[in-house]
Amino acid sequence: MIAILLGPPGAGKGTQAKRLAQKMQALHLSSGDLLRAEKAAGTELGKQAAGYMDRGELVPDSLIIEMMVGKMTQAKSILLDGFPRTLAQAEALDVGLTKHGLKIHRIINIDVPDVEVERRMTGRRSCAACGAVYHVDFAPPKTAGKCDKDGLDLVQRNDDKPEVVRKRLITYHQQTQPLVDYYSKHGLLKDVDGTQSPEKVETKVEAALA
Ligand code: AP5
Numbered sequence: 692m693i694a695i696l697l698g699p700p701g702a703g704k705g706t707q708a709k710r711l712a713q714k715m716q717a718l719h720l721s722s723g724d725l726l727r728a729e730k731a732a733g734t735e736l737g738k739q740a741a742g743y744m745d746r747g748e749l750v751p752d753s754l755i756i757e758m759m760v761g762k763m764t765q766a767k768s769i770l771l772d773g774f775p776r777t778l779a780q781a782e783a784l785d786v787g788l789t790k791h792g793l794k795i796h797r798i799i800n801i802d803v804p805d806v807e808v809e810r811r812m813t814g815r816r817s818c819a820a821c822g823a824v825y826h827v828d829f830a831p832p833k834t835a836g837k838c839d840k841d842g843l844d845l846v847q848r849n850d851d852k853p854e855v856v857r858k859r860l861i862t863y864h865q866q867t868q869p870l871v872d873y874y875s876k877h878g879l880l881k882d883v884d885g886t887q888s889p890e891k892v893e894t895k896v897e898a899a900l901a
């Protein structure tokens with residue numbers, strides 16, 4: 692099963708993908724997490740991607756397609772988070788999957804309005820070591836500023852500053868939202884209201900995947 696989680700920045704794609712990957716024994720492939728790991732490791736790809744990410748722009752299609760399409764054979768069940776994000780990426784994914792006799796089974800569009808996105812992103816904190824994600828109000832850690840799993844300091848993502856969040860929303864509406872139409876035509880897209888609690892959203896995403 693290959694499923695795509697679509698939605699604006701801060702919709703909860705990563706939160707839901709982490710929960711469901713564990714439950715469904717699926718591989719969670721997040722293009723954003725992979726890029727941040729490349730950046731932290733100081734690789735050539737990480738260096739090339741850094742400026743785009745920090746400005747709230749998309750990393751060029753050629754770099755992303757090369758990084759992601761080859762990974763589609765890594766597991767039987769895959770949850771894609773943050774990829775594809777442009778029509779060119781969606782088309783390259785279709786071509787890559789067809790080559791391996793694979794196909795997309797479901798696309799879930801997690802719907803959250805811009806004003807809620809801004810609240811979520813400015814309060815998001817994550818563990819630089821294990822990647823666990825929190826929110827200062829909606830999903831707080833047991834001890835303020837410390838990761839529940841390893842006790843290390845929580846950090847704010849560079850691109851969660853208010854001015855970058857606004858730019859990321861513009862980028863989303865211009866370049867990624869057209870994918871909702873593209874995938875509606877495939878007949879595989881289901882919309883889920885992402886404004887409820889993470890638990891309620893999880894139940895809906897799970898039902899939509901079935
Ligand atoms: P990426 O890391 O993919 O960022 P994004 O799509 O902007 O999404 P986020 O990770 O910010 O949000 P999310 O939907 O995962 O929400 P989360 O679960 O964390 O990409 C970063 C950058 O990399 C891009 O800007 C681009 O430069 C580059 N990039 C990546 N992929 C690319 C591609 N394919 N092409 C080109 N460039 C690419 O939740 C957010 C917060 O809300 C958390 O604090 C969480 O605790 C909280 N929360 C979650 N669910 C709920 C809920 N139901 N109620 C209340 N709070 C909630």
Ligand code: MG
Nearest residue numbers: 704705721723
């Ligand atoms: Mg994410």
